[in-house]
Amino acid sequence: xxxxxxxxxxxxxxxxxxxxxxxxxxxxxxxxxxxxxxxxxxxxxxxxxxxxxxxxxxxxxxxxxxxxxxxxxxxxxxxxxxxxxxxxxxxxxxxxxxxxxxxxxxxxxxxxxxxxxxxxxxxxxxxxxxxxxxxxxxxxxxxxxxxxxxxxxxxxxxxxxxxxxxxxxxxxxxxxxxxxxxxxxxxxxxxxxxxxxxxxxxxxxxxxxxxxxxxxxxxxxxxxxxxxxxxxxxxxxxxxxxxxxxxxxxxxxxxxxxxxxxxxxxxxxxxxxxxxxxxxxxxxxxxxxxxxxxxxxxxx
Amino acid sequence: xxxxxxxxxxxxxxxxxxxxxxxxxxxxxxxxxxxxxxxxxxxxxxxxxxxxxxxxxxxxxxxxxxxxxxxxxxxxxxxxxxxxxxxxxxxxxxxxxxxxxxxxxxxxxxxxxxxxxxxxxxxxxxxxxxxxxxxxxxxxxxxxxxxxxxxxxxxxxxxxxxxxxxxxxxxxxxxxxxxxxxxxxxxxxxxxxxxxxxxxxxxxxxxxxxxxxxxxxxxxxxxxxxxxxxxxxxxxxxxxxxxxxxxxxxxxxxxxxxxxxxxxxxxxxxxxxxxxxxxxxxxxxxxxxxxxxxxxxxxxxxxxxxxxxxxxxxxxxxxxxxxxxxxxxxxxxxxxxxxxxxxxxxxxxxxxxxxxxxxxxxxxxxxxxxxxxxxxxxxxxxxxxxxxxxxxxxxxxxxxxxxxxxxxxxxxxxxxxxxxxxxxxxxxxxxxxxxxxxxxxxxxxxxxxxxxxxxxxxxxxxxxxxxxxxxxxxxxxxxxxxxxxxxxxxxxxxxxxxxxxxxxxxxxxxxxxxxxxxxxxxxxxxxxxxxxxxxxxxxxxxxxxxxxxxxxxxxxxxxxxxxxxxxxxxxxxxxxxxxxxxxxxxxxxxxxxxxxxxxxxxxxxxxxxxxxxxxxxx
Numbered sequence: 001x002x003x004x005x006x007x008x009x010x011x012x013x014x015x016x017x018x019x020x021x022x023x024x025x026x027x028x029x030x031x032x033x034x035x036x037x038x039x040x041x042x043x044x045x046x047x048x049x050x051x052x053x054x055x056x057x058x059x060x061x062x063x064x065x066x067x068x069x070x071x072x073x074x075x076x077x078x079x080x081x082x083x084x085x086x087x088x089x090x091x092x093x094x095x096x097x098x099x100x101x102x103x104x105x106x107x108x109x110x111x112x113x114x115x116x117x118x119x120x121x122x123x124x125x126x127x128x129x130x131x132x133x134x135x136x137x138x139x140x141x142x143x144x145x146x147x148x149x150x151x152x153x154x155x156x157x158x159x160x161x162x163x164x165x166x167x168x169x170x171x172x173x174x175x176x177x178x179x180x181x182x183x184x185x186x187x188x189x190x191x192x193x194x195x196x197x198x199x200x201x202x203x204x205x206x207x208x209x210x211x212x213x214x215x216x217x218x219x220x221x222x223x224x225x226x227x228x229x230x231x232x233x234x235x236x237x238x239x240x241x242x243x244x245x246x247x248x249x250x251x252x253x254x255x256x257x258x259x260x261x262x263x264x265x266x267x268x269x270x271x272x273x274x275x276x277x278x279x280x281x282x283x284x285x286x287x288x289x290x291x292x293x294x295x296x297x298x299x300x
Numbered sequence: 301x302x303x304x305x306x307x308x309x310x311x312x313x314x315x316x317x318x319x320x321x322x323x324x325x326x327x328x329x330x331x332x333x334x335x336x337x338x339x340x341x342x343x344x345x346x347x348x349x350x351x352x353x354x355x356x357x358x359x360x361x362x363x364x365x366x367x368x369x370x371x372x373x374x375x376x377x378x379x380x381x382x383x384x385x386x387x388x389x390x391x392x393x394x395x396x397x398x399x400x401x402x403x404x405x406x407x408x409x410x411x412x413x414x415x416x417x418x419x420x421x422x423x424x425x426x427x428x429x430x431x432x433x434x435x436x437x438x439x440x441x442x443x444x445x446x447x448x449x450x451x452x453x454x455x456x457x458x459x460x461x462x463x464x465x466x467x468x469x470x471x472x473x474x475x476x477x478x479x480x481x482x483x484x485x486x487x488x489x490x491x492x493x494x495x496x497x498x499x500x501x502x503x504x505x506x507x508x509x510x511x512x513x514x515x516x517x518x519x520x521x522x523x524x525x526x527x528x529x530x531x532x533x534x535x536x537x538x539x540x541x542x543x544x545x546x547x548x549x550x551x552x553x554x555x556x557x558x559x560x561x562x563x564x565x566x567x568x569x570x571x572x573x574x575x576x577x578x579x580x581x582x583x584x585x586x587x588x589x590x591x592x593x594x595x596x597x598x599x600x601x602x603x604x605x606x607x608x609x610x611x612x613x614x615x616x617x618x619x620x621x622x623x624x625x626x627x628x629x630x631x632x633x634x635x636x637x638x639x640x641x642x643x644x645x646x647x648x649x650x651x652x653x654x655x656x657x658x659x660x661x662x663x664x665x666x667x668x669x670x671x672x673x674x675x676x677x678x679x680x681x682x683x684x685x686x687x688x689x690x691x692x693x694x695x696x697x698x699x700x701x702x703x704x705x706x707x708x709x710x711x712x713x714x715x716x717x718x719x720x721x722x723x724x725x726x727x728x729x730x731x732x733x734x735x736x737x738x739x740x741x742x743x744x745x746x747x748x749x750x751x752x753x754x755x756x757x758x759x760x761x762x763x764x765x766x767x768x769x770x771x772x773x774x775x776x777x778x779x780x781x782x783x784x785x786x787x788x789x790x791x792x793x794x795x796x797x798x799x800x801x802x803x804x805x806x807x808x809x810x811x812x813x814x815x816x817x818x819x820x821x822x823x824x825x826x827x828x829x830x831x832x833x834x835x836x837x838x839x840x841x842x843x844x845x846x847x848x849x850x851x852x853x854x855x856x857x858x859x860x861x862x863x864x865x866x867x868x869x870x871x872x873x874x875x876x877x878x879x880x881x882x883x884x885x886x887x888x889x890x891x892x893x894x895x896x897x898x899x900x901x902x903x904x905x906x907x908x909x910x911x912x913x914x915x916x917x918x
Contacts, residue, residue, distance in 0.1 A: 001538070001607045003328050012609040013567050016549050020622065047563055047611060048596045049554045078557070162397045169397045172424070190420035190646050190729050192427030192456075193720050195660045199727040213408075215399070226597060 004222055008041065011210035013194065014173055015045040015157070018208045019052065021198035022155025026082065026128070029054040031066040032246045033230055034211055035159035036073075037219050040228050041210060042157075043077070053080035055127060055134075055153075059119040060090055061097060061248035069231045074137050081137035082147060084127025089118040097250040112251055113294065119248075121299040125181040128153050128205065154200060157208045163215045164279060167295050171209050172197065179203040181298030216279050217269045224262045236260050245279055327405040327535065332426045334453065335435035336443040337415045340466040344435055344505035345398060345411045346376030348526070351512035354400035355379060376505065404531040416445060419694055420646040423732065426453060431460035431533045433526065434497070435505075438471045438478065442485050450485070451677075451696060454494035455642055455734060457716055460533045461497035464526060469504040473518040478502045492677070499529045539606035544571030545633065545710070545718050546626040547662035548581070552611070563594050563611040564620060566663065569717035572605035573612065573626070581624040582708035583635040584871040585754035588614040617765035619774050621914070623664035625708040625718060629755060633708045633718060634738035635747060635870075637863070638671060643733030644696050647725055651691035657730070659703060661721035667704040668723065674698040691731070700739055704888065705866060706747070711735050743867035746834065750868050767847035768917065771805050775844040775872055776915045778906065779865070780853040782879030787895040791879065791902055792853040798903040804849050804916070811854020814839055833861045837868035844872045849915065859888060873913050877906065 001009075018025055027042065027050075029035045042050045056070060074081040089095060096115035099108055110118070126132040129152040136147035162169040170185060174196035177183055189197045200206050211219075223230060236242045241254035255274070259265045268274060333341045349355050359379065367374040398409045410425040426432065432453050436446050453461060463485060471477050482500045489496055501510050502521050509515035511526045524532065549566040553559075573579070577590045593601045594611040604610045612626075625633050645651050651670065659668035676688045677696045691697045712719035712734035722732040768774045778795070780788040792808055799806040818835050822828050836857055843850045857865070859878065866874055878889040881896070890909055893902060910916050 003326070006328075006607065009567070009607060009609045013549070016565060016609065020550050044596050045609070046552065046554070046596075047559070047561070047594055049557050049559065051554065163399065188421065188424075190722075190732070191424045192732055193722065194717075195722040195729060195732070197727075197729065199658075199724055201727055 004218060004225060007214055007218055008044065008222070010213065011038075011041045012045040014196075014208065014210040015042055017194075017196055017198070018155050018157055018174075018210075019046070021196075022206070022208075024151060024153045025052040025155040025157070026055045026153045027052060027157040028124075028159070029056050029070070030159070030246070031056065031062070031070050031231065032159070033219055033223065033234065034161060034214075036228060036230060037214075037222055038157065038159040038211060039073075039077075039079075040222075040226060050077060050079055052157075053082045053136075055082045055084060055156075057120055057123045057127060058083050058085045059123070059248050060085065061095075061119070061250055063233060063246070063249050063252075065231055065233060066246065069229075071137065071142065073229070075139060075142060078139060079137070082127070083135045083137075083144060084123050084132060085135075086119050086123040086126075087132070089122075094118060100250075115251075116294055116299065117297075121181075121294055121297055125298050128156060128181070152205070154205050155208055156205055157210065159211050160209050161214050161216070161219075162212050168212075171207075171212060173209055173212055174198065175207045175209065176200060177205050177207055177298060181205070183207075183296050183298070185296065217266065220262060220266050220269060224266060230262075234265065244274070326401070328408065329405055329431065329530075329533070329535065330408045330410060330429045331431045331433060331530065332410040332412050332429035332458075333433045333435065334412045334422060334426060334445075334449040336437070336440070336445040336449075337413075339435045339437040339440065339443070339446070340505045341435050342377035342411055343375060344433070344464065344466065344503070344511065345409055346379040347505045347508050348409070348511055349379060349398055349400055350376065351508055352400040352402070352527075354398070402527055402531055407530065412449075416448075416694065419448075419644075422449065423452065423456070423644065423646065426458065427456050427732075429456075429458055430536065431462070431530065432458050433462045433464055433530075435464050435466050436481060436485065438465050438467045438474070438481065438502070441481055442488065446485065447488055448694075450489055450494065451492055452644060454489070454492070455644065455696070457712065457734070459495060462499045462501060462526065462529050463497045464501050464503045464505075466503050466505050468502045468509065468515075468518060469507055473502070473515070473520075475502075475518070475520045478521075498533075499523060501526055501529060539570040540572050542570040542606070542715065543631040544573055544579075544627045545569045545715055546571075546573060546610075547664070547718065548620060548622050548624045548626060549609075549663050550622055551620055561594060561613055562617060563613060564626070565609070565611040566626065567609040568604055568606050569662070570606045570715055571627075572603055573610075575602045578629060579614075579626050580629050580632060580755075581618070581620055581626055582632050583706050584620075584624055585751055586618045586620065586624075586871050587629075587755070588616045588618050591615045616763055618763075619765065619768065623662075623666075623707075625662065633710050633715075635706050635708050636738050636741055636744070637703045637706050638700060638739035638741045639709065640674070640698070640700050640736045640739055641721070641733040642696065642698055642736055643691070643723070643731050645691045645693055645731040647728065647730035648693055649725060649730070650693070651697075651723065651725075651731060653689055656704075658724040659701070659707075659721055660724060660729075661707065661709055662718050664707050665724075666707050668701050670699055671702040672700040674700065698736070699733075702741070706741075706743075706870070709735055709738070711737055741863075743863050746864055746867040747870070750870055754871060764845070764847065771847055773804055773849065773910070773916045774914070775847050775849065776910065776913070777840055777844060777850045777852060777865075777869065777872055777874045778877060778910075779857075779862070779874060780851070780877050780879060781857075781859045781862075781889070782895070784855045786879045786881060788853045788855075788879050791893070791895065791899070792851050794899045795903055795906055796851045798899070799849060799851070799907070802907070804910075805847060807843055807848045807850055809840060809843060809850050809852040811836060811852070811856045814854075815856065829861070830864060833857055833864045834868065837865045840865075841869060841872075844869070849910070862888065873915060875906075875909055875913065 094110055096110050096112050099110045102109045127134055130150040134147040135144040138145050160168045172188055172191045176197055233243045236258045240258055242257045244255045259268045333345055335341055350360055363378050364374050400407050410429055412422040412425040465478050465481055486496050502518050503510040514525055546566045546568045548564055552563045552565055575590050580587050591613045593604050653670050656667050656669050659666050675698050710718040719735045722729045780792045782788050796806045796808040814836055840850050876889040878892045879895045881894050
């Protein structure tokens with residue numbers, strides 16, 4: 001069996017285990033390449049269907065093409081698409097882009113990491129536990145409506161990979177989060193022989209990571225093999241740059257690359273041109289311990 | 301490509317590639333690094349990454365600079381520290397993964413913690429490894445976790461093991477000392493019945509000797525370097541040639557999405573399955589044949605083999621639930637309520653004799669308890685402790701476990717995936733183990749009888765699934781048990797009637813009626829009890845085959861006989877309702893009533909139970 005098949009088959013097994021054990025299950029979809037592969041794997045696991053909702057945390061700063069792609073695929077795959085947002089922070093301008101012009105030291109200035117905390121981490125936690133309103137795509141009209149369902153999700157499927165950065169390399173396939181979405185890295189449950197943490201205390205939830213064993217190269221090779229549609233932002237449109245990892249527009253810089261399609265990206269990854277540059281290097285919020293702290297507190 | 305790396309002490313033959321573009325996807329192997337705390341695991345991993353040029357550009361320099369700035373001496377282990385907790389404590393807490401490659405294949409290194417406190421993390425890491433490197437400090441010699449980890453690797457079924465005697469620089473490359481440690485460690489492994497490691501290599505992780513390149517200072521050593529030894533290991537051969545084992549993970553029917561396929565999903569753990577194969581579901585003895593192999597965005601297959609998470613449809617629809625093992629009529633798995641196991645306990649709360657836990661094995665879960673503690677092995681030393689009444693944290697034990705109802709399994713020797721299990725206490729995985737042998741329980745003969753009968757049962761033209769579709773429910777046996785005079789008969793009658801009125805084909809089977817006719821030739825003495833139960837179960841079998849929900853009540857057959865009834869009726873759901881005026885909840889029953897409840901309340905509870913067990917088709 002080939003390596004890509006092995007990775008695919010293990011991910012499928014994990015997805016089926018999560019669907020079996022978590023009645024309130026959802027999958028986070030960031031529109032990026034990883035979670036899009038994850039969505040494809042769900043269709044593999046459930047024979048063309050996606051039997052749980054997809055949740056997207058919309059910071060409002062996403063590149064517009066990402067949102068258009070999200071809604072197009074949702075309609076095509078007939079997905080239960082749920083969108084959550086930190087409406088208040090956006091309304092009161094408590095974001096990095098909105099306070100960027102303020103002078104250094106201004107108490108109202110919001111740093112990149114704080115902005116991630118508000119627009120992503122808090123929005124995610126409150127969308128998952130049902131405290132903040134969720135919007136749901138109406139597949140008939142193509143419009144988003146307030147979702148009457150306010151029940152918390154207990155199982156959350158996430159596209160994190162161990163090779164992305166340090167803290168992700170210590171995740172389990174099934175990783176518990178406590179009532180405040182906190183991750184206790186020092187005391188994680190044992191996980192072996194494909195027996196996962198599927199029992200959980202009320203109020204807590206479990207993050208499920210079917211892509212843990214995949215690398216960036218595997219993701220692109222799989223996209224190629226399966227012909228999975230991806231957003232064009234990953235490819236050079238003629239100006240010699242492309243995005244390697246997708247986030248919010250103000251905190252995301254493209255990398256220098258002339259890769260125009262999946263084959264060229266794979267060639268580029270293999271050539272070693274990007275070998276020594278971290279995948280998330282274009283993500284300006286990652287800083288020294290910024291990401292690790294955010295992740296402990298519930299960021300994906 | 302320019303790289304500024306550590307100057308090598310020597311460089312005879314290098315097996316690592318300079319990360320040349322590889323023919324992809326290449327073979328991948330998971331290896332785990334284990335050993336006692338502070339014996340240099342993280343240094344070894346850090347050095348391996350540096351020597352194979354697997355670190356991001358500038359990382360080595362950056363860490364060195366940081367060390368200069370803070371006045372700390374540079375350590376290769378710093379290259380791995382991802383989490384501030386670990387940096388603060390200077391020890392590995394959880395398994396971290398890193399990657400390196402040689403010409404032969406890509407490796408994923410799992411750096412497992414050596415501190416006893418984090419044994420559960422070591423197990424989590426080691427359980428997914430295909431090979432292991434066990435590090436022993438030359439100066440300290442064999443320590444507690446050198447032994448414990450060695451024992452656990454063998455228990456986890458990892459037999460491709462390299463022992464690195466590390467820090468040879470601190471003992472001036474002393475060959476005698478190396479041989480002494482090798483001898484001592486081999487002796488320990490043979491005493492606990494583990495096979496000896498394939499290689500003992502003297503290394504200095506700090507100076508990179510005998511890892512990627514040969515040591516120049518230890519000329520007496522003629523064996524392979526660590527990387528050469530790793531590259532000599534093999535991937536496990538495919539399990540396609542073994543007996544078929546496909547545990548049912550789920551049964552899918554996405555009717556609402558306009559998909560009428562009823563797909564039995566699961567991973568083929570060993571063997572292969574073909575369209576047209578006659579398959580048996582264990583332990584229920586249900587039989588059908590494979591109609592198709594289903595997949596999304598893939599070519600239609602007529603055969604699928606070990607490793608694939610697949611789905612099949614059946615020619616004859618049968619009522620199947622998760623946890624059954626799909627196999628063939630011959631070469632099926634063991635079925636019993638008892639097995640002998642080797643187990644490692646990881647939870648702070650001990651594994652107690654009198655308590656019921658949850659067993660998770662392949663896709664089954666089932667209540668389980670300790671029937672007998674055979675011995676507890678002190679893995680940190682040699683020898684065993686007897687007479688212990690519980691299994692404590694970090695104990696390794698040989699036990700006989702007993703499940704509430706029979707399960708299908710194999711010994712670990714026969715089949716890894718269906719021969720290993722975990723025990724859940726509350727919300728947490730508390731321990732894990734491997735099955736050494738199936739143990740006979742009291743129902744073995746009846747189980748064999750049922751198997752023979754079910755495999756040869758002559759089916760009519762209307763199958764069970766067709767009946768279930770017509771009746772809108774599956775067949776089930778609802779057994780009322782309790783002492784004489786508690787009102788079982790009255791309740792059973794009421795339940796039969798109201799179930800019938802709600803559209804369920806219910807039938808009350810009173811034990812007296814069987815005694816009057818089928819059992820008329822039997823004179824009741826204690827010895828005939830099992831025959832009475834056998835006849836009762838066989839009569840129920842016919843009614844169940846006809847699709848009814850059989851509501852039974854009898855004084856002659858009680859809770860004690862349940863195991864026998866179940867052994868005889870493996871292919872039908874059985875629900876036990878205990879009637880006890882003292883309302884003592886009995887863990888063996890699905891529902892306990894006092895007998896004083898309102899009839900409507902009782903019916904409601906039983907209907908709920910039928911729905912929960914998917915007897916009623918909604």
